[in-house]
Amino acid sequence: MSQAISDYPTTGSALRRASLRLDASWRQVLRAPLVLGLLVVLALQLVLALFLSRGASMAPAATDITLLSFEPEQIATIRIDAGEGDASVTLTRGEAGWVLPELGDFPASGTRIDQLLDSLAALRRPLPVATSAAARTRFRVADDDFERRLTLRGKDGDIRTLIVGDSPGFRRLFARLDGEDAIYDLRLALFDLSAEADDWVSRDQLRLDRERITRVAGPDWTLRRDEAGNWQLQDQVKPPAEAVVGDLLTTLSALSYRGVLGLEEQPAHGLETPLLTLDIELADGSGRRYRIGELEAGEDYALRVGTTGPVYRLAAFDLGGLLDLSLARLAEPAQDGEEKNLPPST
Incomplete structure (x- = not known):
């Protein structure tokens, strides 16, 4: 193309002059506030898209992992401690079903316990809402300040301990696994983790045909x-x-x-x-x-x-x-x- 222009000097000079005029007009347009603003927005969108694409590749590894990693059939004992006062309850799987040892192995509500274990086993590990020591205190999931401490035990010892704190909304609780820093927002209700024995007793022991x-x-x-x-x-x-x-x-x-x-x-x-x-x-x-x-x-x-x-x-x-x-x-x-x-x- 440069060879063609040199062959025809008059034509080449005209094209160069037109190019200079076009470049100057584009430079003026690009300096306009509206265009500069749009370019900034476009750049931010590109950066955000790049960040989200990287996060998306990591998200399945976080959200598809079960939080507590157990099977309901593994659990032999459930202990729930209240954070304030001395309230606590222990539920043990007996030969004929779940019982309350503190009440002389009085039958516990197997239906309610099974629902709790199914809910816990289905929990996924979401992205944490916080990880700092200050957040543990703020959300009441610290080792010495919590709403509930739930411990799941198998025949060979503890399987998992979940420390539960304040509620950010309906049927939602902040929680943290014992020994970890990450704090999660989980789909749980505090009533489902009652530390009162009366909330777990079977209600059918006096019924008759x-x-x-x-x-x-x-x-x-x-x-x-x-x-x-x-x-x-x-x-x-x-x-x-x-x-x-x-x-x-x-x-x-x-x-x-x-x-x-x-x-x-x-x-x-x-x-x-x-x-x-x-x-x-x-x-x-x-x-x-x-x-x-x-x-x-x-x-x-x-x-x-x-x-x-x-x-x-x-x-x-x-x-x-x-x-x-x-x-x-x-x-x-x-x-x-x-x-x-x-x-x-x-």
């Missing part, structure tokens, strides 16, 4: 189920009030409780002079005696089966109408329109 109940006796009344399946009130000619008997059987078959007060009776339980004693017989010949007392605080009630075993805490709602049950209520006639199996009026 309604159809297996054949006799219920109170202080001055006895109900029996005859061979035809009908209930009779002892020493009474008329059948008992059907609705009252139905409510009684519903309450006894689904009796629940708020927690376990302990393994030994205390004067504060009110069981030495119970408010109510119930004897229950089942179809297989076995039976239970319930003693129900009012707690000293006056808000809830204590129940014990016989003279051994745990003392349960019940609310008035759990007892239904048991405390108001009497011979008069069981024997009261049905109201008009409530009688069943009567011939139609003519």
Whole structure:
């Protein structure tokens, strides 16, 4: 091209002059504030894209790794300590399921524990939100200042310990693995890591099969189920009030409780002079005696089966109408329109 221009001097000189004019105009355009601003933005975008591309290549190695690295079947013991006070709970996998050793191996809620272990096993290691010692204190995930310390143990010893702190939002908790600096924002709820034994007890230990109940006796009344399946009130000619008997059987078959007060009776339980004693017989010949007392605080009630075993805490709602049950209520006639199996009026 340079050879062609030299061959035609007049034409070459014109092109050089046009090029100089074009270069000058471009230089003026490039000096404009708007163009300079756009160039700066473009440069920043290129730097950011380069940074993100490098980060993306590293991210899978961080976020695809499990945080705690265990299988739920590995766990033999779970210990949860509260950061304030002396509250703590230990859950142990027994031969028949999960139990609470502090409560004489009282059955624990296997469903709730399995859900917790599944949630923990599914946690991924996200990018940390902080790593400094100051952040550990600020987020309450320090060794000596935390909301919960959760330790998972196998048959051969500790597997992992998770230190849990403040919550940045709904069902989110700051947490740190013991021995590591990285602090994470995890999808967990503090209630799922309760350090109170009552939050882990199984709630079905007092439940009965309604159809297996054949006799219920109170202080001055006895109900029996005859061979035809009908209930009779002892020493009474008329059948008992059907609705009252139905409510009684519903309450006894689904009796629940708020927690376990302990393994030994205390004067504060009110069981030495119970408010109510119930004897229950089942179809297989076995039976239970319930003693129900009012707690000293006056808000809830204590129940014990016989003279051994745990003392349960019940609310008035759990007892239904048991405390108001009497011979008069069981024997009261049905109201008009409530009688069943009567011939139609003519």
